[in-house]
Amino acid sequence: MRxxxxxxxxxxxxxxxxxxxxxxQKVADCYQCGKCTAGCPVTFAMDLxxxxxxxxxxxxxxxxxxxxxxxxxxxxxxxxxxRCPRNIDLARLMDTLRSTARSAGRTKAGKGIAQFNExxxxxxxxxxxxxxxxxxxxxxxxxxxxxKDSDLARxxxxxxxxxxxxxxxxxxxxxxxxxxxxxxxxGGK
Amino acid sequence: xxxxxxxxCWCGSNIGGVIDCPGIAAQAAGFPAVVHSxxxxxxxSEPGQNMIIQAxxxxxxxxxxxxxxxxxxxxxxxxKVLARAGLNPYLVEMAxxxxxxxxxxxxxxxxxQAKALALVRRAVAKANRLEPLFExxxxxxxxxxxVGGGIAGIQTALDVADAGHEVVxxxxxxxxxxxxxxxxxxxxxxxxxxxxxxxxxxxxxxxPDIRLYTCAEIEKVTGYIGNFEVTIRRKARYVDHEKxxxxxxxxxxxxxxxxSEFNAGLGQRKAxxxxxxxxxxxxxxxxxxxxxxxxxxxxxxxxxxxxxxxVDYEQEDEVFTEKVGALVAATGFQLxxxxxxxxxxxxxxxxxxxxxxxxxxxxxxxxPTGGKILRPSDGSAPRTVVFIKCVGSRxxxxxxxxxxxxxxxxxxxxxxxxxxxxxxxxxxxxxxxxRTAGKGxxxxxxxxxxxxxxxxxxxxxxxxxxxERLVVRGVDTLLGRPVEVDADxxxxxxxxxxxxxxxxxxxxxGINADRDxxxxxxxxxxxxxxxxxxxxxxxxxxxxxxxxxxxxAQASGAAAKVVGLLSREQLSTNPMIxxxxxxxxxxxxxxxxxxxxxxxxxxxxTELLPGHPPREREVAGVNPGLCQGCxxxxxxxxxxAVEVRGFTNEQLLAEVDALCL
Numbered sequence: 126m127r128x129x130x131x132x133x134x135x136x137x138x139x140x141x142x143x144x145x146x147x148x149x150q151k152v153a154d155c156y157q158c159g160k161c162t163a164g165c166p167v168t169f170a171m172d173l174x175x176x177x178x179x180x181x182x183x184x185x186x187x188x189x190x191x192x193x194x195x196x197x198x199x200x201x202x203x204x205x206x207x208r209c210p211r212n213i214d215l216a217r218l219m220d221t222l223r224s225t226a227r228s229a230g231r232t233k234a235g236k237g238i239a240q241f242n243e244x245x246x247x248x249x250x251x252x253x254x255x256x257x258x259x260x261x262x263x264x265x266x267x268x269x270x271x272x273k274d275s276d277l278a279r280x281x282x283x284x285x286x287x288x289x290x291x292x293x294x295x296x297x298x299x300x301x302x303x304x305x306x307x308x309x310x311x312g313g314k
Numbered sequence: 315x316x317x318x319x320x321x322x323c324w325c326g327s328n329i330g331g332v333i334d335c336p337g338i339a340a341q342a343a344g345f346p347a348v349v350h351s352x353x354x355x356x357x358x359s360e361p362g363q364n365m366i367i368q369a370x371x372x373x374x375x376x377x378x379x380x381x382x383x384x385x386x387x388x389x390x391x392x393x394k395v396l397a398r399a400g401l402n403p404y405l406v407e408m409a410x411x412x413x414x415x416x417x418x419x420x421x422x423x424x425x426x427q428a429k430a431l432a433l434v435r436r437a438v439a440k441a442n443r444l445e446p447l448f449e450x451x452x453x454x455x456x457x458x459x460x461v462g463g464g465i466a467g468i469q470t471a472l473d474v475a476d477a478g479h480e481v482v483x484x485x486x487x488x489x490x491x492x493x494x495x496x497x498x499x500x501x502x503x504x505x506x507x508x509x510x511x512x513x514x515x516x517x518x519x520x521x522p523d524i525r526l527y528t529c530a531e532i533e534k535v536t537g538y539i540g541n542f543e544v545t546i547r548r549k550a551r552y553v554d555h556e557k558x559x560x561x562x563x564x565x566x567x568x569x570x571x572x573x574s575e576f577n578a579g580l581g582q583r584k585a586x587x588x589x590x591x592x593x594x595x596x597x598x599x600x601x602x603x604x605x606x607x608x609x610x611x612x613x614x615x616x617x618x619x620x621x622x623x624x625v626d627y628e629q630e631d632e633v634f635t636e637k638v639g640a641l642v643a644a645t646g647f648q649l650x651x652x653x654x655x656x657x658x659x660x661x662x663x664x665x666x667x668x669x670x671x672x673x674x675x676x677x678x679x680x681x682p683t684g685g686k687i688l689r690p691s692d693g694s695a696p697r698t699v700v701f702i703k704c705v706g707s708r709x710x711x712x713x714x715x716x717x718x719x720x721x722x723x724x725x726x727x728x729x730x731x732x733x734x735x736x737x738x739x740x741x742x743x744x745x746x747x748x749r750t751a752g753k754g755x756x757x758x759x760x761x762x763x764x765x766x767x768x769x770x771x772x773x774x775x776x777x778x779x780x781x782e783r784l785v786v787r788g789v790d791t792l793l794g795r796p797v798e799v800d801a802d803x804x805x806x807x808x809x810x811x812x813x814x815x816x817x818x819x820x821x822x823x824g825i826n827a828d829r830d831x832x833x834x835x836x837x838x839x840x841x842x843x844x845x846x847x848x849x850x851x852x853x854x855x856x857x858x859x860x861x862x863x864x865x866x867a868q869a870s871g872a873a874a875k876v877v878g879l880l881s882r883e884q885l886s887t888n889p890m891i892x893x894x895x896x897x898x899x900x901x902x903x904x905x906x907x908x909x910x911x912x913x914x915x916x917x918x919x920t921e922l923l924p925g926h927p928p929r930e931r932e933v934a935g936v937n938p939g940l941c942q943g944c945x946x947x948x949x950x951x952x953x954x955a956v957e958v959r960g961f962t963n964e965q966l967l968a969e970v971d972a973l974c975l
Contacts, residue, residue: 128798130798131698154764183768
């Protein structure tokens with residue numbers, strides 16, 4: 126499909142401006158050398174290469190980024206950030222794009238990952254740390270794949286890596302306050 | 315019988331590490347006429363040189379063979395050694411056993427040994443037939459003529475004149491200033507182009523040692539280094555510049571409107587005009603082709619109104635000659651005519667598809683729009699501007715294969731200027747590569763990107779009209795997706811090419827042009843302002859596309875070379891040039907057209923044969939000031955009458971015999 130740059134720039138400027146403000150990165154700085162993509166360990170599974178994400182931002186094509194799996198697959202290992210010759214914190218940019226996608230309710234492309242994030246954060250909120258067994262069960266319930274990774278569970282049990290008991294920390298009330306505060310800052314969503 | 319000495323150099327391990335140098339020396343001792351043969355670690359060193367001098371004296375040597383490196387490197391060194399030893403310096407012959415032998419045959423030592431020996435045998439054979447040669451001297455006319463009054467010609471003229479030598483500056487347009495004075499601002503510092511070039515133009519006009527001829531072209535060049543005679547045709551301007559005060563009444567009242575060349579066709583001028591208000595000289599000329607009086611025989615408004623009575627319809631071309639010692643070509647560049655070949659960009663049918671130079675005039679405060687960026691079609695301000703780079707450059711199918719070098723930077727500048735002058739404008743640049751080699755250049759380009767210019771990597775395949783807009787179809791190869799832009803104005807960075815008539819100038823000056831028509835330098839790295847013709851130098855974009863800093867640097871470089879030449883009272887000439895044996899010459903003159911330096915000429919001689927009355931006959935003659943000793947005449951001469959001294963037929967055939975028999 127032919128892309129109309131005039132339209133893209135006109136309609137996309139606001140989105141790019143917001144992402145730049147939130148991430149503190151200037152996308153025009155990127156000269157598309159491709160070093161981020163060259164070093165990224167997750168490109169085998171990505172539909173957009175990391176440098177293409179930045180390129181789309183430069184052209185104002187935020188929609189395409191929000192539709193892509195890439196931002197969800199990024200593991201924030203920050204190899205790209207460390208090696209970028211233009212000092213762009215690409216991992217930070219990916220983070221911003223994920224949170225933008227979530228607050229816009231556009232998590233379809235990274236559905237499982239977004240759901241996992243929610244389950245994980247919920248565990249942290251309740252107990253102050255991750256309760257692996259609970260996270261695993263709830264995630265499988267939520268996604269409807271009840272026995273996903275269950276073959277791994279037995280080994281973990283035997284080695285004591287998967288505990289039934291819930292490990293609650295003392296300051297749970299404070300953790301809850303932090304979560305509420307963030308929710309308030311994000312506008313009550 | 316000559317007494318020849320052979321000296322074999324080890325060059326450290328360069329030669330000595332591959333072949334057996336003492337062995338070569340021992341075998342060479344048995345070659346014809348060799349009376350002394352030795353080897354040494356470094357013959358070019360001080361002790362090595364002294365060893366040769368001592369051997370010449372001890373063994374009464376009168377020919378010397380040095381088996382070492384390329385003559386390009388050390389022939390001059392060993393000639394000086396011979397001179398110090400009291401011999402004619404041209405009695406040395408070199409055998410190149412380094413570049414031609416050990417460097418390339420390091421892996422096959424035995425064969426290298428045999429080859430080195432053969433090369434030495436060849437050199438001995440030639441050395442035995444060498445004749446002493448003598449340099450002669452020619453006087454120098456201490457004046458310089460410069461062709462072209464752009465920034466390169468201006469800078470050279472000022473530098474040479476400031477050094478105290480007289481300069482003749484020949485410019486074919488009615489004003490000097492060239493392309494630079496048409497520009498608005500100059501990258502990367504954004505100096506106003508006119509502000510930095512017009513003072514230099516004024517300095518040329520005011521300099522007591524510069525003679526300026528505008529509307530003039532060179533017609534003929536004769537002579538040679540130090541002694542040229544140049545015929546100049548100064549075209550009729552139909553205005554007597556002695557009387558004219560430049561008051562401007564004539565061009566205000568002239569009824570004819572003509573597209574202005576200075577404004578790249580975007581504005582109008584009159585038929586009697588000065589190209590722009592700061593022109594030098596600041597006096598008008600009549601454009602005969604468009605003048606109503608010349609085309610219809612009626613009008614004469616300018617003549618009637620001129621308070622000084624300076625208009626002179628009867629004025630004729632003047633032809634005169636100037637004698638100079640040095641010539642400088644500074645003919646500059648023009649832009650590639652894209653409209654003939656780029657059908658996909660509209661063949662010039664869309665008024666809103668313009669060139670970079672036209673954009674310069676649009677954005678220039680002294681230009682046709684007063685510095686406002688307005689569309690040529692309807693005078694509206696463009697909201698979306700697209701720049702397309704490499705139009706004609708790096709495009710062998712339609713244009714030229716080379717990079718024009720200045721476009722990346724001026725496009726970045728144009729893009730910034732659009733953002734600055736049209737608030738809220740969208741600017742796109744389609745490029746293949748961005749090349750910003752230069753001080754502060756990359757930083758300037760990054761500034762354009764940061765300020766919001768969208769660079770898209772890919773060539774534009776088509777520009778077409780859709781109502782009021784132009785649709786630009788291209789590709790973003792970084793995304794791998796075709797893209798399009800709805801543009802109001804499209805600016806093409808068209809290729810830089812040699813100025814019209816450069817080929818003719820090269821022919822007149824006796825210099826070569828490369829396959830793109832740019833003048834050929836004597837050496838691209840080490841002699842960039844010289845040509846293969848002695849006394850002819852190059853400045854500016856006539857030799858390759860250049861930006862202003864490089865042009866000015868090269869112009870000053872050419873001036874330094876000119877001043878170096880003109881500061882000498884006389885020149886010694888290379889004796890290794892062609893000579894004609896008049897007895898053998900049949901007067902066929904095949905040699906005259908093959909000479910690339912125009913050094914061969916017809917000459918009348920009177921022959922005295924016993925038993926016959928004196929007879930007049932035409933034979934070929936060599937002008938020693940022009941001949942560069944290339945040998946083309948020697949090869950073409952059927953009678954064997956032309957030979958190059960130092961490379962005679964006898965010497966060359968002796969070498970062949972030594973190698974093959």
